[in-house]
Amino acid sequence: GAGVSQTPSNKVTEKGKYVELRCDPISGHTALYWYRQSLGQGPEFLIYFQGTGAADDSGLPNDRFFAVRPEGSVSTLKIQRTERGDSAVYLCASSRANQETQYFGPGTRLLVL
Amino acid sequence: GQQVMQIPQYQHVQEGEDFTTYCNSSTTLSNIQWYKQRPGGHPVFLIQLVKSGEVKKQKRLTFQFGEAKKNSSLHITATQTTDVGTYFCAGRKDTNAGKSTFGDGTTLTVKP
Numbered sequence: 001g002a003g004v005s006q007t008p009s010n011k012v013t014e015k016g017k018y019v020e021l022r023c024d025p026i027s028g029h030t031a032l033y034w035y036r037q038s039l040g041q042g043p044e045f046l047i048y049f050q051g052t053g054a055a056d057d058s059g060l061p062n063d064r065f066f067a068v069r070p071e072g073s074v075s076t077l078k079i080q081r082t083e084r085g086d087s088a089v090y091l092c093a094s095s096r097a098n099q100e101t102q103y104f105g106p107g108t109r110l111l112v113l
Numbered sequence: 114g115q116q117v118m119q120i121p122q123y124q125h126v127q128e129g130e131d132f133t134t135y136c137n138s139s140t141t142l143s144n145i146q147w148y149k150q151r152p153g154g155h156p157v158f159l160i161q162l163v164k165s166g167e168v169k170k171q172k173r174l175t176f177q178f179g180e181a182k183k184n185s186s187l188h189i190t191a192t193q194t195t196d197v198g199t200y201f202c203a204g205r206k207d208t209n210a211g212k213s214t215f216g217d218g219t220t221l222t223v224k225p
Binding site for chain 2: 043091
């Protein structure tokens, strides 16, 4: 079956702009996770959804970052007033339920100029 | 907050040699997962360990979870060029937690 998909695959934006990153999880997966990965580092947890609700958003770095999952499937990560330090690969993962295997998408490579 | 450390950061081996990466958590974990990420790719799940002292094998890969559930290791026997990539461990602190804390990985290169 189809895996986790993310769009766009690459995004170049200017400092101060707003961006939205989309994640389509595996069908039927109730848990969805967003991570950020910088070069040479492991994925950094941002937020975890169980269904439509954000069960843990402790990894969001500041209030410029926000994520939604209104129907319990597709999720959007929103970044306001982007900064150069936001440049990274944003990874989405989903799992059938909490604590089960996480399947990662290919990521969105964000570059803020 | 919770920290997960991995050593070594890099490992270069001759094909056929063994390889081990170690993962240490600052806090006791409920479970630990291992992932492999190929250059330019995304993390791919390898295994999850849950029980204290657990040992699991997948062909040439052996995974261990420490007795105190604070450390883990991945051992590859007789490396092959297909083993190239970065190996990450990720720990969950709470039984019901969705959040996983990843180490910074060990990057393995294999010389044929």
